Amino acid sequence: MRSNVLAALTGALFGAGLVLAGMTDPARVIGFLDVTGRWDPSLAFVMGGAVLVYAVLYRLVLRRRAPWFGPAFHLPTRDDLDRALVLGAAVFGVGWGLGGLCPGPGIVVAGAGLPTGLVFLAAMIAGMYVQRQIARRASR
Amino acid sequence: MHYRRAVSTAWLLALAGGALIGLASTLLLLSHGRIAGISGVLGALVPPAAPGAGWRASFVAGMLVAGVLAAVVAPGQLGGSPRSLPLVALAGLLVGFGTRLGSGCTSGHGVCGLSRLSRRSLVAVSTFMATGVLTVWLVGGAA
Numbered sequence: 001m002r003s004n005v006l007a008a009l010t011g012a013l014f015g016a017g018l019v020l021a022g023m024t025d026p027a028r029v030i031g032f033l034d035v036t037g038r039w040d041p042s043l044a045f046v047m048g049g050a051v052l053v054y055a056v057l058y059r060l061v062l063r064r065r066a067p068w069f070g071p072a073f074h075l076p077t078r079d080d081l082d083r084a085l086v087l088g089a090a091v092f093g094v095g096w097g098l099g100g101l102c103p104g105p106g107i108v109v110a111g112a113g114l115p116t117g118l119v120f121l122a123a124m125i126a127g128m129y130v131q132r133q134i135a136r137r138a139s140r
Numbered sequence: 141m142h143y144r145r146a147v148s149t150a151w152l153l154a155l156a157g158g159a160l161i162g163l164a165s166t167l168l169l170l171s172h173g174r175i176a177g178i179s180g181v182l183g184a185l186v187p188p189a190a191p192g193a194g195w196r197a198s199f200v201a202g203m204l205v206a207g208v209l210a211a212v213v214a215p216g217q218l219g220g221s222p223r224s225l226p227l228v229a230l231a232g233l234l235v236g237f238g239t240r241l242g243s244g245c246t247s248g249h250g251v252c253g254l255s256r257l258s259r260r261s262l263v264a265v266s267t268f269m270a271t272g273v274l275t276v277w278l279v280g281g282a283a
Contacts, residue, residue, distance in 0.1 A: 004198040006171050011199035014164035014176065014247075015206025021157025022150065024210065025219035027282035033272045034281035042150040047250055049158025050165070055255035057166040067173030069195075074173050076243075076253075078260060085260055086267050088242020089249070091234050093268030097275025099231025100221050100282070102246040103239060104178040106232065107200060109218060111207020116220040120232040127236025128183045135240075 003069040015108045021046040024108050026100025026116065033097050165251055168199070177248020178203075179239035222282040242268075 022028050023046060031040035066072055096102050101109065101120050109117030165176035172195055174181075181199055184190035210218055221228050239245040242264055244253065249268075253261020 003171065004194050007168070007195040007198040008202035008205070010164050010167045010171065010176075011202025012206045012209075013167065013202075014161055014178075014199075015203040015210075017157045017160030017162075017164060019157070019206060019210040019214055019217045020160060021154045022217055023157070024207075024217055026221040026223075027219050030222065030276055030282040033269075033276040035273050036277055037281040040150075042154050045151050045154035046158040046161070047246070047254070049155040050162040050251040051158075051255050053159050053162025054165050054251055057162070058169055058252075058255060061166060061170045064170075067169065068171045070173050072173060073169070074175070075256075076175065076258065076260075079258075081260060081263055085242050085264055088238045088240070089264040089267035090242075090271045091238030092242055092245060093238070093271030094275045095231045095234030095236075095238060096246075096268060097272040098234065098279060099223060099228045101228075101231065101235070102178075103182060103235060104203065104245075104247055106235070107178065107182065107203045108207040108210065111204030112211040112215075112218050113208075114211075114218060114220050115225060116228055117207070119225050119228050120221075120235075123229040123232025124236035125182070125186055127233040127238075128179075128186045128240050129236075130233075131237045131240040132183075132186060132188070 006069075014104065015111070017050075018105050018108050021049075023102075023105045024112075026105075026109075029100040029102075029105070030097070161247070161251060165247070175248055175252045177244050177252060179236075179245040180243070180248055183236075183240050223279075238268075 018024055031038060032043040099120055106120045106124055110121035168174050168176045181196050185196050244264060249261040249264040
């Protein structure tokens with residue numbers, strides 16, 4: 001229970017960061033990707049600020065033997081480059097440039113009740129579902 | 141003069157917002173031992189659901205609440221898409237499908253992966269930045 005409350009607060013903090021940064025305004029995100037047009041490079045500082053903080057702090061956190069809740073840290077272990085990684089990232093980028101939203105901001109803008117966010121979130125969940133079904137069928 | 145001030149404010153807000161995102165990602169690692177990849181957190185809730193539905197649903201609910209609060213406190217930071225709703229729906233489909241196939245998005249591969257100097261994340265970020273820029277070049281900018 002306590003762990004879920006903390007997870008909710010963490011999600012809210014993450015969302016607040018996205019709002020403060022301006023990632024929740026699709027027109028600005030599209031402006032950030034519009035390098036040959038009216039380019040607005042300011043959003044590069046979002047990733048810059050986040051990486052700056054996380055790159056230092058995650059190393060400190062991993063000195064612990066385990067997280068507060070749960071027996072161990074779950075970190076990605078794969079290091080191979082495969083077709084799914086590149087193809088998936090490519091498809092994601094097309095969707096990002098098309099709508100001006102990535103998953104986090106999509107959830108926040110849906111929470112704000114804007115039609116853009118609600119439509120985007122519903123479609124994103126549908127896209128995730130379709131991918132799961134295809135992956136399951138392929139592994140059978 | 142005003143223009144310059146507006147630009148530097150946007151950059152400072154972007155930096156501060158990014159720092160908050162980094163802090164929240166650190167907190168999720170410290171508390172639950174998990175990488176804060178939003179597509180992964182949400183995607184594992186889509187049936188058939190993976191373990192950890194409790195903290196995942198709570199995290200997503202927190203993000204939705206942040207949106208509710210933002211609509212009241214900082215509506216200027218929120219925007220509808222300059223694209224039509226059918227295009228937004230197509231965009232959502234592609235983002236959902238692509239992030240699951242490619243195991244991550246701007247947060248998991250971008251923030252966490254680049255911080256950890258992951259080779260897979262570096263390739264993923266380069267790829268989605270490239271196709272994002274290409275798409276805006278083809279479809280057109282916001283203005």
